[in-house]
Amino acid sequence: MLVADLPSAPWQKVGTDLFHLHGKDYLLVIDYYSNYPEIAQLSSTSAQSVIVHMKGFFARHGIPQSVVSDNGPQYACEEFKEFARQYGFKHITSSPLYPQANGQAEKGVQIVKRLLKKAKDGKTDPHLALLSYRAAPLECGASPAELLMCRKLRTTLPQVQQGHDSNIWMDNKKRLKLKQKMAYDRATKYLEPLCEKDTVRIEGPDCWGRKATVLSEVGPRSYIVETEDGRTVRRNRRSLLKTQEDTDKHSAEEEPEEQKDTPVAHPTEPQAASRMTEPVRRSTRARKPPDRLIENA
Known part of the structure; x- marks a missing residue:
């Protein structure tokens, strides 16, 4: 507070x-x-x-x-x-x-x-x-x-x-x-201040659906942010959720390039056959039927 x-x-x-x-x-x-x-x-x-x-x-x-x-x-x-x-x-x-x-x-x-x-x-x-x-x-x-x-x-x-x-x-x-x-x-959590160009999600009817970028701080815990469609809105720090989506996006773009140079390993046929011919394990515990199923002589 x-x-x-x-x-x-x-x-x-x-x-x-x-x-x-x-x-x-x-x-x-x-x-x-x-x-x-x-x-x-x-x-x-x-x-x-x-x-x-x-x-x-x-x-x-x-x-x-x-x-x-x-x-x-x-x-x-x-x-x-x-x-x-x-x-x-x-x-x-x-x-x-x-x-x-x-x-x-x-x-x-x-x-x-x-x-x-x-x-x-x-x-x-x-x-x-x-x-x-x-x-x-x-x-x-x-x-x-x-x-x-x-x-x-x-x-x-x-x-x-x-x-x-x-x-x-x-x-x-x-x-x-x-x-x-x-x-x-006692019942609140500390929210760290936001910096310029931080990526955030804006609280709204669709929860945290809109993504935006922090432009500036205009007051105590009050920020101007720019949404993906180019609109600028002002929100309190409590209505902004900081995310790392930009970092995840860049790593996702770099991942396919690395996969191009690395050959994909495929299982060989003998290995597949060995898995198919592997015997199925059965329990060796002695089974004793209940007395109610034993016919009286």
Whole structure:
């Protein structure tokens, strides 16, 4: 498991994703440092609608240094590239068909969906549900609001004001990250990095049917490969199986040339005859019939 480096300050690195719930589309932006989520209901899933709401988030909390997303059409377009250039943040995309690479946003979607579902089932205010999560302490001992804003949010529940130590919170977060890594690595196998021009098989509906050649590494464990039909695709290391097919192919081409110079040995007729005239061995053990088959005199 590759553990992502924790940012040194709030809202430096954020993850974003879209999700659909109860017939409506939503945009999620979550902070990597504090796990503080921001959501907005979308009138459409176009890039323009996503950019408008993200500008609102950035006007409230500031412009992050990097934004992590998947390769959805809202993010992999010229409009979003221009948005990143204009606002001055680095746009990082995850490997296609590998949502774990954008795990922070995927986990945030699960949390927000669960909050909104419980609010609808209980006929309560969804805004209060979001407020409760933002003000609730995480495993590190601090709430998302405390990590982001360095203050407690007032909720409908009574609170006791206490001092805080951000260094202790960050040490706890790092310890929890390492604990998660150790638990994950127990059931996984280490995959060695790939090099340029390595031959691989791509995981797909037909298992490992497509063969490709590695062109370059574009991110942590994310590679651009070229298939046999000339297409270039991006895949995570987990979806690529390294093979030695080129070496086997060359050896197969050289093998017929060696066989041309070497005469094929055929068995001679006397040898074949000797095998045919070889006596068949029989068992010499004395056979005693059972008593039930012996006729009584």
